[in-house]
Structures are given as structure tokens and as C-alpha cells.
Amino acid sequence: MSPHMTSDEFREYGKQVVDWIADYLDTVESRPVRSQAEPGDVRRALPEHPPEHGEGFAEILADLDRVVLPGITHWQHPSFFAYYPANSSGPGILGDLLSSGLGVQGMLWATSPACTELETVAVDWFAELLGLPFRTDGPGGGVIQDSASSASLLAIIAALHRISDGTVAQQGITERHMVYVSTETHSALAKAARIVGIGAGNVRVVGVDQKTLAMDPEALDRMLAEDRAAGAAPVLVCATIGTTSTAAIDPIRAVGEVCRRHGVWLHIDAAYAGVAAVCPELRWVNDGVAEYADSYATNPHKWLLTNFDCTTMWVADREPLVAALSIQPEFLRNNATSSGAVVDYRDWQIPLGRRFRALKLWAVMRWYGAEGLREHVHTGLAQAASLASWVAEDPHFALHEPQTLGLVCFRPRWPALSEEDADAATLRLMESLNNSGALYLTHTKVAGRVVLRMALGGTRTEQRHVEAAWQAIRAEYRGT
Ligand code: PLP
Numbered sequence: 001m002s003p004h005m006t007s008d009e010f011r012e013y014g015k016q017v018v019d020w021i022a023d024y025l026d027t028v029e030s031r032p033v034r035s036q037a038e039p040g041d042v043r044r045a046l047p048e049h050p051p052e053h054g055e056g057f058a059e060i061l062a063d064l065d066r067v068v069l070p071g072i073t074h075w076q077h078p079s080f081f082a083y084y085p086a087n088s089s090g091p092g093i094l095g096d097l098l099s100s101g102l103g104v105q106g107m108l109w110a111t112s113p114a115c116t117e118l119e120t121v122a123v124d125w126f127a128e129l130l131g132l133p134f135r136t137d138g139p140g141g142g143v144i145q146d147s148a149s150s151a152s153l154l155a156i157i158a159a160l161h162r163i164s165d166g167t168v169a170q171q172g173i174t175e176r177h178m179v180y181v182s183t184e185t186h187s188a189l190a191k192a193a194r195i196v197g198i199g200a201g202n203v204r205v206v207g208v209d210q211k212t213l214a215m216d217p218e219a220l221d222r223m224l225a226e227d228r229a230a231g232a233a234p235v236l237v238c239a240t241i242g243t244t245s246t247a248a249i250d251p252i253r254a255v256g257e258v259c260r261r262h263g264v265w266l267h268i269d270a271a272y273a274g275v276a277a278v279c280p281e282l283r284w285v286n287d288g289v290a291e292y293a294d295s296y297a298t299n300p301h302k303w304l305l306t307n308f309d310c311t312t313m314w315v316a317d318r319e320p321l322v323a324a325l326s327i328q329p330e331f332l333r334n335n336a337t338s339s340g341a342v343v344d345y346r347d348w349q350i351p352l353g354r355r356f357r358a359l360k361l362w363a364v365m366r367w368y369g370a371e372g373l374r375e376h377v378h379t380g381l382a383q384a385a386s387l388a389s390w391v392a393e394d395p396h397f398a399l400h401e402p403q404t405l406g407l408v409c410f411r412p413r414w415p416a417l418s419e420e421d422a423d424a425a426t427l428r429l430m431e432s433l434n435n436s437g438a439l440y441l442t443h444t445k446v447a448g449r450v451v452l453r454m455a456l457g458g459t460r461t462e463q464r465h466v467e468a469a470w471q472a473i474r475a476e477y478r479g480t
Pocket of ligand 1: 084146147148149150186188240242243244269270271272299311
């Protein structure tokens with residue numbers, strides 16, 4: 001007898017799985033947001049050895065309830081306010097399921113033309129929805145990556161290729177290349193610098209405006225000039241639209257002018273906030289991108305309803321990226337590639353193989369339409385505005401301003417405590433809220449002080465959840 005699942009069995013269990021997911025999402029609110037598991041709990045609940053004889057799917061599903069769910073932190077819980085959201089949605093989940101169902105590996109156009117061409121259309125559509133100028137029929141174009149971190153790494157690889165005229169791809173790094181970030185830039189840039197061999201020590205950290213926490217373009221200008229005068233070869237500046245700590249927005253136009261003057265690649269990490277531009281009144285976040293960005297990445301897998309993983313990345317000119325990464329081993333040769341008439345996305349990313357991620361983004365854009373996406377962003381913004389106003393009105397709390405987009409940062413006031421003790425008290429307050437299971441929030445540091453962060457914009461978060469979270473925070477504060 002064949003060990004494979006028959007199509008009748010697949011239909012039966014497939015329906016059970018979809019029902020399981022629907023029930024899970026319907027009841028996720030009743031679960032503690034952050035997993036209460038202790039280290040090793042999940043592992044201990046699992047057999048030490050794999051089965052010799054196959055098991056029924058019902059048993060797998062039973063273990064999902066018994067073993068897996070207690071070890072899940074519920075990112076789709078309406079009271080999940082930690083980090084930034086990783087939204088899922090019905091069309092996003094189903095698009096991903098269809099990708100699994102097709103089981104396509106789209107490394108080349110020839111290995112599934114639809115996987116490539118649908119992706120090209122999806123990223124072109126998405127650029128249009130965000131009001132971005134990137135189009136695949138021009139010199140640049142877009143691609144879907146697994147993460148914003150990969151996009152940053154790829155930007156550095158492309159920038160190294162451009163600045164060295166291809167030498168780095170052949171001989172490795174022969175000059176003292178430098179990458180420029182701000183104090184607020186995501187750690188993915190330092191990681192990328194380590195990976196490419198530039199080294200974290202050659203990541204230069206530019207200061208920020210003390211209030212807005214946005215990169216200081218004049219400080220960048222000075223640093224670039226000094227480094228070049230000292231014999232270094234600046235390669236890339238990463239500006240951020242929506243920093244991880246406070247959603248600060250770097251002045252792209254001013255930073256871009258500096259980059260242009262110094263001949264340095266400008267990468268924009270808009271992982272969180274770029275998608276806000278589906279709302280025309282928020283397109284200001286991307287001011288300067290059209291004129292100055294060499295590469296740009298934003299994550300529909302954060303705020304915009306597309307299941308993880310889905311980072312849309314565009315380059316103004318695809319040549320340095322593709323030239324840096326394209327290698328033609330015999331086993332990948334095919335007529336379509338040789339004709340030059342097709343895109344092979346393997347040359348736009350680190351791995352060779354690639355999933356059919358475009359299906360979920362395409363499904364999300366078609367299901368919601370531009371108006372549905374705008375409505376979702378507006379809901380998160382309205383919830384953030386309410387929370388910010390409650391914090392601002394409460395004398396026991398200090399709101400971090402400017403409050404930006406869907407992120408609200410604040411800290412409790414502890415007038416009797418030193419700064420150090422106050423920070424410790426803030427962290428204890430956060431831990432006890434998170435241990436309660438009622439909500440999940442995280443912290444950061446601003447100007448050396450601990451600050452709490454609440455990111456709004458979850459698919460299932462309603463105003464009542466934000467109100468309940470705020471009441472829980474106040475009650476916890478009063479109880480300390
Ligand atoms: N860049 C910024 C500004 C972020 O906020 C984040 C994550 O929150 C990242 C990069 C990393 O994103 P990814 O997980 O897609 O690599």
C-alpha cells in the first residue's frame with residue numbers, strides 16, 4: 001500500500017485543518033497572549049525518537065492542541081502589541097496554502113513562469129498602491145524577499161558591486177568599505193556588514209535629532225567627508241522609514257542629497273512603516289524615495305495583512321544586484337534564460353530556491369483592494385491616536401513624542417525613584433503585565449531610559465482591546 005495520503009484523505013484532513021485554523025482564530029482571544037511555557041516544556045512533551053510506523057493525521061492534530069498550542073505566543077491575538085505586528089488574514093493564509101498546494105520551486109522563470117510573472121505583477125501593483133515609482137519595465141524592478149534583513153544584505157551586496165565595478169564579486173573586499181546607519185537603525189545592518197565581510201567595525205553610526213530620533217543629514221555629510229579623506233571607501237547609507245524602537249522617520253530627501261553628492265548607495269529600510277503609504281495622505285513618509293533611493297524594502301508581513309514571510313524590495317537599477325549574484329552553472333542553463341527575455345529571480349536573492357510567495361500578496365491585494373488596505377491602516381492609526389491621547393492625559397505616564405503612525409511609546413512616572421530604579425520598575429511592570437497573559441507589550445530604550453512600546457494594527461485588534469490594555473496597565477501601575 002502506498003504510504004502517501006490519498007486525495008480523499010487529503011480532502012478530509014484538509015477540511016479539518018481549515019476548520020482547526022478558523023476555530024483557533026475565533027477563540028485566540030481566550031488564550032494567554034504570551035506563551036506561558038517554560039524552557040524545555042515543549043520538547044519534553046514530545047517523543048524522543050521519530051515513529052517507525054506512520055501515524056494518523058488525527059493524532060498529529062491532537063498533538064497540535066496538546067503540545068504545540070501551549071508553546072505558542074499568539075501573534076494573531078487581538079491584544080498582541082509587542083514588537084511590530086506580523087498580521088495574518090484569511091486571503092493571506094489561503095494564498096500561502098495554495099503556494100504549498102502547488103509545491104512550486106520558482107528559482108528560474110523556466111521552473112514555473114507563473115511564479116515569476118505573478119511576482120513581477122504583484123510587486124509592480126504593490127509599488128503603485130504605495131505611490132512608489134519602481135516598475136519592472138524600467139531599469140529597476142521589484143522582488144519578494146523573505147525578510148527586510150535579507151533586503152538590507154542584498155542592498156549592500158549590490159552597492160559593493162557598483163562601487164567596485166564588480167571587483168568585490170571576483171576578488172573579495174580589497175578596500176576599507178564603510179556602511180552608514182543611525183543610532184536607531186535595525187541591527188540587521190550590522191549583521192549584514194559582518195556577513196559580507198565589511199565587518200561590524202566599519203559600520204559608522206550617525207547621530208540623530210534628539211527629539212525626533214531621525215538621522216542627522218549634516219552629521220552624515222561630515223562623516224562621509226572625513227572617512228573618505230582618511231582613505232575609506234563609503235559604500236552604503238541605510239535610512240529608515242519607521243525605526244524599530246520608536247517608528248522615527250529619517251529625512252530621506254536630505255539624506256539622499258548627501259548620498260548623491262558622495263556617490264554612495266542609499267538603501268531605505270521601510271520594513272514597518274512603508275506600507276502606510278497605501279493611504280495617499282501618508283505618502284509623505286516616502287518623500288525623496290523616488291529621487292534618491294537605490295533600493296527600498298517594506299514588509300507587507302508586518303502591518304499589511306500578508307502572512308509572514310513577505311518583504312517587497314525594489315531597486316532603481318537592477319544591473320548591480322543581478323550582476324553581483326548571477327552565476328550560470330551548467331545544470332541551470334535553459335533556453336528561456338539564454339534568450340534574455342525573462343527574469344530569473346534566483347539572481348535577486350541569496351538562496352537559489354524560492355517559494356511562490358507572490359500568491360499570498362496577490363490574494364491580499366485582490367481581496368481587500370486598495371480601499372480595504374487603507375481601512376486597515378486607518379483602524380490601526382485611530383487606535384494608536386486614542387491610546388496616545390489617554391497616555392498624554394494621565395499624569396502618571398509620559399508619552400514619547402512625536403508619536404508616529406501605529407506605534408505608541410510611553411513610560412510610567414516613578415517620582416520617588418532614581419532613573420535606574422525607575423527603569424527597573426518599568427520593566428517589572430511590563431513583565432507582570434505580560435505574565436498575566438492579558439496582553440503583550442515590549443520595551444526599548446530612548447535616550448538611555450526604558451520606554452514601553454505598544455504597536456497597534458493587528459488584524460483582529462478592536463478599540464475595546466486597546467481600552468482593556470490601557471486599563472490593565474493603569475491598574476498594574478496603581479498596584480505597585
Ligand atoms: N528593519 C526594521 C526597521 C524593523 O523594524 C525590523 C523588524 O521589526 C526589521 C528591519 C527586521 O525585519 P525582518 O524580520 O523582515 O528581517
